[in-house]
Amino acid sequence: MLPAFRRLMSTKIPTHFKSVVYSAESLEECTSVLSIQNYKPREDLEKSIVLRTLAFPINPSDINQLQGVYPSKPEKTLDYSTHEPAAIAGNEGVFEVMSVPKGETSLTAGDWVIPVQANNGTWSNYRVFSKATDLIKVNGLDLYSAATVSVNGCTAYQLVNNYVAWNKGSNEWLVQNAGTSSVSKIVTQIAKAKGIKTLSVIRDRDNFDSVAQVLQDKFGATKVISESQNNDKSFNKETLPKLLGPDARIRLALNSVGGKSSSAIARKLEKNALMLTYGGMSKQPVTLPTSLHIFKGLTSKGFWITENNKKNPQEKVENIKDFIQLYRDGKIISPKEEINTVDWDVHSTNDEQLLEMIKNAIDGTGKKQMVVLKW
Template sequence: MSLNQQYLVYLAKYPLLTKSATTGVLAALNEMIASAISGDVKKTEVNLLGTKIKINHVLSPRILQMVFYGACIATPISHKLYGVLNKFFKGKLSPKMKLVQLVASLCTVTPCLSAVYVSWLSFLNGYKASGGSFGQELKRFFTVIGRGLKSNFFTIYRTSLGTTLVAMSIAQNFLPPELWVVFFSCVYFVVGTIQNTRFKLRAKRDMFVPTVAGKRFLTNQLRKSPQFTRMLTSHAVIFSSHGEPKDVLKTHTYEIDENNIKPNEIVLKTLGAPVNPSDINQVQGVYPSQPEKTTQLGTSEPSAVGGNEGLFEIIKIGSDVKGFQVGDWAIPTSVNFGTWRSHALCEEGKMMKVPNPEQSKQAGKKQGLTINQGATLSVNPLTAYLMLTHYVKLTPGKDWFIQNGGNSAVGKFASQIGKLLGIHSISVVRDRPEIEELKKELKEVCGATQVITEEQNNSKDFGPQVKQWVKETGGEIKLALNCVGGKSSAGVARKLAPNGLMLTYGGMSFQPVTLPTSLHIFKNVTSAGFWVTELLKSDPNLKRETVDKIVEWYTSGELLDAPSKENQWGDQDLAQVFIDAVANSKSGKQLVKF
């Protein structure tokens, strides 16, 4: 008995099982061939006789998923539908009835199988459980399927119509009914492999194709291939009213359809987002700059996403986006972006590119940005740099600045940047038992020229020592940086040279800034406020220039970032992760990593 005869025997004895096995094998071949043609290969390292060898292959979990679809979904449905069709038209062999049977197949079986195929691929590519309630997950599931059908059903159905017309004509004239399912499985195997290959090529649309012919080929394939909806679930920490973070912060999940973005939009994956005092103040409702509360993310009441600083990776770009590629890193161009979320969708212009580690390596830099450096780039280092460079001309090698809060994040950045610019510095810190260790750290690690205590800052007897330091360099103390207020601010202001400037950028003591009248009258000392948000808003190019400078110092290894306590988000509630980070922020900078 030939192999074909054996197959027919099994087909007659176990029709559904044999058809399922046949379709399952063809589905596996479909996935493997499409992967090989499109270059979607995997690399596995194996140990062969003590030697590690990398093997290229096309094996992946998706093969099993397609086998399951072919054997357990598509075949049973087609078996049943064609069975009903054959039973209804049994014995009706006239040309007219064959035509009716063909039309009936095109109007029933073909659209049904097309819908099943599109639904399955939409499910594979677009649905991922987000940990919501059963009702929420069910709604997401049907949303993914619905969008997939809306986008791709008629594309698949149109292809299937032509295929079915030819295949049905052949089947009616040359094949017995019991072979129809197998025959159609083979036909759809060829068509499905072509469609799957095109789909995989679409997934690689962002890859560089060097030749004109290659670009033309890829463009043609992408134009023909269907786009299956891929839904991303974004977890966002929102607040609808103001109050303490533990009372008003909550997690909201919403969907981002990666295949339905506007030409100028980009999809972002969050890498890290810090907790800043200004972020907490925004939630409390006491910060001057507030994000707009809307229902655009599907919330039941107007809400805003927390967070102003963060680092993102580009995972999808619109067709008109020129400034980004998939894999690039980016930070928000302005405040109130809402960085406390796992994913985001925005216009290209709302983000600013920063180099990822691979790009820094290719540029010959000593090191790449860390997630902590990138996520905390927009506030503290920019504040320090702009205060030192934007208001007073300080002569390198001669002039000085003095600052209180010398052990703060901004204070440490100011000391480092001052040293890089050749500016001498005096850092004022609170007295403590380990004061000598702190002084050593601030001098040797952060680059402060001198470190004094608040007691020395407020003592008239210590004034001559400060004058001696300044005299030795032949310069002046032209700038004071104040983040404390109260007596401390008066102490640093007294050390300013005539016409000196004190910039206030914080008030950690919660006491007003008080300056002796004599400083205004006899030394013409002035006092001004510094708010990095307002300054950058007035000059959009200033942030780009400043970020580039800070990044250059980071990647050259000349600037150290302020360490953060990392809070890793996993399966837990995202709002609770940020609530815990806020609670721990008094003990140091907190960073949530995604």
């Protein structure tokens, strides 16, 4: 268990901000649309909530916005002293409160916060908000959890809790593919904390046994199988029931791969069960057998955390509270080891270096990339 957040003592309110902005999109080379903009904020900072950025991850949705293919888009404005209307890149990050307007009592300097909604722009050294209700306190989380809870944490939490009325203490399961993904690892931890068993499917690999063991021992997966086993009719008929145990019910499937993997996890569901699709890493369509709909009453739905939060922002607030408590109780571990960090020294990194650093992070492969600001 990592120590809870530590407060970074605030300094004087800044007069100039630095942000990574874009005015256009490019599917071919999304990094080409980015620039560094230095500007004086238009808001009255004495009457605003002033934040300084502690860290922000670079998520696929951020890249998709720069490519112009993401359904949710930020509003472009002239507030950042650009020639053309521009938006600040990024949708997720954690901030420290530097100052609050007179009379504001729900936030104090030193609190750690995240935005309630996406499209506020997070790739910046400072941000300004007018209302405390647009922010959620995340005191109690470490830097890595706080910076990623808005997307991965809330996605995992809602996938587990919002769609099935689980009978705690029974032999009830959820099945998910992409078992090594960040969301899947949080799903297994939340499920374990709430008494729900998980069957995680991962790609075939030479070190399958060691990866599976880590997913079970460290991240709480109940059982781990390979994609070849997932698609094997003999395995599913003869071996899988023994793994699941007597009176097992697989009530929920979580799909972020698509293609054959999605149809294989759907086949494992009991009658009148649900499959939620929240990603498509294989870039293959979700193809489901007709028989699952007719004879097993399968329901297949999509899941999009951005839209959920837009429709019900208070639910996100409650999700975060529960997530923080699970973290404090040691039920969820920090994703620190799953993240590659890049340091932005706000005192010495020049604009050219910052832009190059951001571009390299966008092009990075393997672990999730996160920019950590050094104050």
